[in-house]
Amino acid sequence: MAENLQLLLVEDDIDLATAIIDYLELEGIQCDHAANGLSGYSLIESNHYDVVILDLNLPKMNGLEVSERIRSQGIDVPILMLTARDTLDDKLTGFSKGADDYLVKPFAMEELIVRTQVLSRRRSGQISKLKVDDLQLDLQKKVATRANQAIKLSPIGIKLLECLLRNSPNTVSRDKLMQSVWGDVQPDSNSLKVHMFNLRKAVDGHSEHKLIHTITGHGFALKKEEAQA
Numbered sequence: 001m002a003e004n005l006q007l008l009l010v011e012d013d014i015d016l017a018t019a020i021i022d023y024l025e026l027e028g029i030q031c032d033h034a035a036n037g038l039s040g041y042s043l044i045e046s047n048h049y050d051v052v053i054l055d056l057n058l059p060k061m062n063g064l065e066v067s068e069r070i071r072s073q074g075i076d077v078p079i080l081m082l083t084a085r086d087t088l089d090d091k092l093t094g095f096s097k098g099a100d101d102y103l104v105k106p107f108a109m110e111e112l113i114v115r116t117q118v119l120s121r122r123r124s125g126q127i128s129k130l131k132v133d134d135l136q137l138d139l140q141k142k143v144a145t146r147a148n149q150a151i152k153l154s155p156i157g158i159k160l161l162e163c164l165l166r167n168s169p170n171t172v173s174r175d176k177l178m179q180s181v182w183g184d185v186q187p188d189s190n191s192l193k194v195h196m197f198n199l200r201k202a203v204d205g206h207s208e209h210k211l212i213h214t215i216t217g218h219g220f221a222l223k224k225e226e227a228q229a
Contacts, residue, residue, distance in 0.1 A: 019109075134148075
């Protein structure tokens with residue numbers, strides 16, 4: 001049986017979609033379905049998926065447009081593009097729009113499973129921006145903004161913020177944060193405390209809505225502030 005994956009299939013061929021969903025169900029994989037690009041885009045924006053299986057030719061919004069839009073929003077879900085086109089140019093175009101992998105129709109269901117499992121183990125590297133609420137990090141320019149206002153961060157602060165954003169809303173342990181910034185040659189734990197204090201001050205210091213949360217005994221999480229009970 002596969003891991004407890006949550007997938008989204010965006011495919012307008014209902015017969016093929018039904019066959020894929022049925023096969024995934026047999027493998028213990030949950031899968032939502034959208035029959036057009038616009039519906040698929042809406043579902044991706046509002047839900048967390050481990051992988052999106054995205055047909056290239058879709059009504060209302062084609063697969064390339066869907067992929068490009070979600071990447072521009074900083075959504076790093078891995079995308080497996082389904083296509084009847086097998087030329088290098090078509091694949092290069094897809095990759096340039098944010099696809100992570102290609103599967104050419106017709107394909108074996110077993111291969112679909114294997115490719116989705118591999119993709120699910122990582123978030124996509126195809127994005128240029130990471131975003132949570134009104135906080136955004138431009139990965140190419142190494143510039144962070146909150147409510148469209150620039151945030152002054154050190155290079156280490158940028159690395160910490162990137163790690164937290166990539167894992168949002170999940171908790172990131174102190175060990176993982178230190179590994180992501182300093183690698184195997186790590187300073188004492190006080191260095192992390194100081195840098196996290198400065199990062200929290202820069203990100204949340206001028207906002208009523210806090211995004212960086214200490215999860216006692218576990219680490220830190222970057223997410224929208226939940227209503228207190």
